[in-house]
Amino acid sequence: MLRYEMQAEIWVYPGKGGWHFVTLPTDVAARIKAAMTGLARPWGSLGVTAVIGKTRWQTSLFPDKASGSLLLPVKSPVRQREDLKAGDKPTLTIEIEL
Helix, strand or coil, X not given: CEEEEEECCEEXXXXXXXXXXXXXXXXHHHHHHHHCCCCCCHHHCEEEEEEECXXXXXXXXXXXXXXXXXXXXXXXXXXXXXXXXXXXXXXXXXXXXX
């Protein structure tokens, strides 16, 4: 298993739905992309396990052309359990089973 720990800011997508995301640091995103070459799902998504605080969930990372990085969606139940909002910079871990 590969594990990547980082801090990153939660932000809100400006379109419909109020989706909250974290943009992974570009160096971490590059390492994840390299480790998962050929494993992308539809829309280029990559299946991972994310951990913030005591909350662990199965999710996907999505490529972001604007930043050249990967985006992690942070759903409402996760934000509520961990008392997070846009602008917060939680420590998060991405785990990848290869």
